[in-house]
Amino acid sequence: MLKKLRTWFTKNAAELPWRLDDLNAPRDPYAVWISETMLQQTQVSTVRDYYVRWMKHFPNVNKLASATEDEVFRYWQGLGYYSRAKNILKTAKIIAGSGGKFPETRDALEKLPGIGAYTAGAILSLAYHQREAILDGNLVRIFSRLYKLSFLPTENKKAAEIYWEQARDVARGSKAYLHNEALMELGRTICKVRNPLCDKCPLATACRAHSDDCCAAFPPAKKRTQQEWHGTVLVVESADHKILGVIAGCKFFKGQLSLPHFESPRNATVGLSAEAEKLIPDDDINSLKPCGKFRHSITTHKIECDVLHVTLRARAAHTAQAANAIQWIPKSKSMETFANSFSLKALKLVQKD
Template sequence: MKMTAGRHRQKLLTWYRRQRREMPWRSEAGNPYCILLSEIMLQQTTVQTVIPVYEKFLQLFPTLETLAGADEDEVLAAWAGLGYYRRARMLHQAAQEIHRRPEGWPVTAAELQKLPGVGCYTAAAVASIAFGEMVPVLDGNVARLLSRWALIPGDARRVAVRRQLLDTARGFLNPRHPGDLNQAMMELGATICHPQQPACARCPLRDGCGAFKENCISDFPPPAKRAPVVEEYQDVLIIRDKRGRYLLERKTDGGALQGLWCFPMRAGSEEARSTRKDGLGTIRHSIMNRRMILNIVKGAKAPGGSRARGRYVTREEISGLPRSSIVDKVLRLL
């Protein structure tokens, strides 16, 4: 497929330059900090959600140096709205590591992968877009596009399948425009080659696409196995002092909410939720495959350790804390 991909390279590049969506980081192609920041923010988060947070984040931390010198709490607070806060912590650590390096930024994908929180895809994106390395990217959108293009069956998480996909992606690249061509494949996968009902009539690569020619688009890629959904019930405890301030505690259990402020919580049950007299309502919150059903309970006694780990804060003070989005959902009910 390398030769075929090469013949379609210019079509892909022309389409991208005419049809690409405007995004603030695309005007900063030579700035590795902006590229790294945007790629990490875009992991498991939509473009529409990322853009306002990205712009605010850059106002607070306009350079790698300012981010490296910031307090972790400031970084986590600036990340509010994106979730998956581990990304923010890893980004902060990566910035500090780069800042400490006498030689500055790593410029190859292999070196970038050594940074905290930077995987194969992110490293390839930064290396190709910011530094011009001819290295292919492979995210979910690109994997779907190439699976259909080259009729590559199997799960992209398997090593052999991934190797085939990367080899096919490499065939689209050239030394002059590796970053643009990688972004073109990402854009095409995101906006045209949809998982369901792809817009093949508008695709610049349809003449070379194996699945389009064979009329088997829906067969590629095969559906991935999803982790089973786990439901859990918890009580969210609303505890206030005489001044009306709310008790929040900082999560230190190493879980998904590590380092964030949240209302005290305790294990609950579906049966208890249906019979409670002190409930203020119920909210739902998802973290990966966890579906949390949270019962809001007013005036409850704080569980052991909550007061030691926490502090009383006003609503205004809450807005400045690095916090779980659970807090904002609960406050809307109060």
């Protein structure tokens, strides 16, 4: 089975910016780490350009370690799940402070912020060619169909161990790095979530779900619950045309620069809530104008927000308070400074108005 998989992969491997022309060559652990972290919860087609831009600006771990958090967020903008970007910077500083060399053991890698079992396995396998297992969504889907596993590894420890044992079987051979990457490619291009291309799959003859013509039933659907949240986003502009950003005190993006946002009822009367007035006193306001609404999703939250453009009578320096919690950004630089698409959607509505 693995020989068929290798043959298929060497003939069909896609050209990707993080993949070397020589599929058997060890990779740079930094490049593996960045690409695999970006690919979590994000499609390959989206990651391509982000990866190229990132590696051009942060070509190695030492350059990344010297960056500010705001700078890292700007280059992560649009990928979502910003905790990944924060952990990348934390880990870069740790590695740079230890001589700039990535650990070569699973235990040491998994102690670093943001590096879990999958990412550690990918680094050890693809960069160091160790016989280490990996298990991502693609491999879960393939194993579930190959062996008709009617449960997910997230259900309990026993279920997880069954999947990991399959992954370890794949990694026991001398070409573990090639098998691991081939399975990821197979899941992305052939053994897809919907409409798998079974007639092109090198593992079709060994696949139990294919033999029983029930691939669509595997793996079982994950139970998801999404919370609805309605709020108001404030685009607060000072008299000298600076936009207020906050880095504390909001529902989302805590610790990251964003526009102030507060929970509010749907169809509420236009105005500032009592919570918002703590940040912007009513006497400071020159005008307040609704600019529309937008929808957004963050992890388990399904969000709908009204956008209010608030202009102030005073210049930014006269209204600034709690300097460690707020920042005033020149309006001309706001689109490049706010690093999350949530804030950018609100800024775009104000620009259109």
